[in-house]
Amino acid sequence: MQRRLLDVQGLNVSFPSGQETTVAVKDVNLQMQPGETLAIVGESGSGKSTLALSILKLTHKPSSVQALRMMFDGTDLLHLPERGMQKLRGKDISMVFQDPKTAFHPMMPLGKQLLEALPQGRRREKRQRALEMLSRVGLPDAERQMHAYPHTLSGGMLQRVMIAMALLNQPKLLIADEPTTALDVTVQAGIIRLFARLKRQFQMGMLFISHDLGVVAQLADNVAVMRQGQIVEYGSVERILQHPVHPYTRHLLQMAPRLGGTLPMIGGR
Ligand SMILES: Nc1ncnc2c1ncn2[C@@H]1O[C@H](COP(=O)(O)OP(=O)(O)OP(=O)(O)O)[C@@H](O)[C@H]1O
Ligand SMILES: [Mg+2]
Incomplete structure (x- = not known):
């Protein structure tokens, strides 16, 4: 049997706070095969980001x-010390966040930030690799953008740079936490198409977080529906979209405007 990417x-x-404790994730089970895209869907506050951050052991203290x-890929994350986690983050598992503006240092040119994400090596080779990745994510004029500061790029373009940075080390797992929510609708569509293409090209696993089942339909192989910290429904994207069992999944389907009762495209196929 093929080794699971994530189990x-x-x-x-x-999260304890004074007398109260918020239980953000409750008794969650997830499995991913290498190359699989698993979508986590649920409304705001359902625990999606907390789940993703806990895999990287980055939940807020x-x-x-x-x-x-x-x-993760044969490594026991539960017992892996922080030093081991640091080696894994950004290399074997990388993450793309919702708002690209907050992900970059504002006072440092983008190229320098990209090079810092690469392990030691010759500067020229690292630069070449960064440039190649920028063009693979569809950033026009990549050479010039290497010298640009983050604020000079539009949200959509900056998101492409963040995706390039996340892919630089060819991770086995890419976690994308609502990567299109902060963008205009037309820009969103382009970024979703980009993810669909990258998924095929890089053969990496993708944990894709969204509150929008319409977005998920275009990318996911499997879907886990989260509500109040729990997974209430879990299955293939076809099954979830065509035969949702849980009332909350049906509710999310009704909320997905782009699906409109029909299934234009499932899993990018
Ligand atoms: N650092 C924290 N301290 C205390 N409570 C937290 C913390 N982070 C998250 N929570 C709580 O955990 C629950 C889940 O939050 P989480 O951010 O994971 O949800 P989400 O599904 O990602 O929501 P959104 O779609 O808005 O990003 C919420 O009730 C939230 O208030
Ligand atoms: Mg979140």
Whole structure:
């Protein structure tokens, strides 16, 4: 049997605050095969980001993360010390966030930030690799943009740079947390198409977080529907879209404007 890319079982994440404790993720189980795109869908506050951050062990402190099992490509993340996690982050697992403006240092040219994401090596080769990746994500005039500061690029273009940065080390798993939510609708469509293309080209696993089932329909192989910290429905994208069982999934389907009751495209096919 092929080794699983990700295997999470019995994951619980909570945030203690004074007398109260918020349980953000409750008894979650997830499995991903290499190259699979798994979408996590749910409304605001359902625990999607907390789930993603807990895989990278980056939940905000104070938080308690407990699980029965958390394996990534044969590595036991639960027992991996922080130093080991640091080696993994940005290399084997990388992440693209919602708002590209907050992801870059405002006072540093983009090229320099891209080069810093690469491991040691010759500057010329690193530069070449960064340029190549920028053109693969469809950034026009990549050579000039290497010298640009983040604020001079539009949100959509900056998101392309963040995606390029996340892909520089050819991760086995890319986590994208609502990567199009901060963008205009027309720009969103372009970024979704880009993800669909990159998924095919790089053969990487993708954990794609969204509140919009319409977006997910175009990318995902499997879908986990989250509500109040729990996965209430989990299955192939075809099954979830065509035969949703849980009332909350049906509700999300009704909320997805682009689906409009029909299924124009499933899983990018
Ligand atoms: N650092 C924190 N401290 C305390 N509570 C937190 C913290 N981060 C998240 N939470 C709580 O955990 C729950 C899940 O939040 P989370 O951000 O994971 O949801 P989400 O599904 O990503 O929402 P959104 O779609 O708005 O990004 C919420 O109730 C939130 O208030
Ligand atoms: Mg979130």
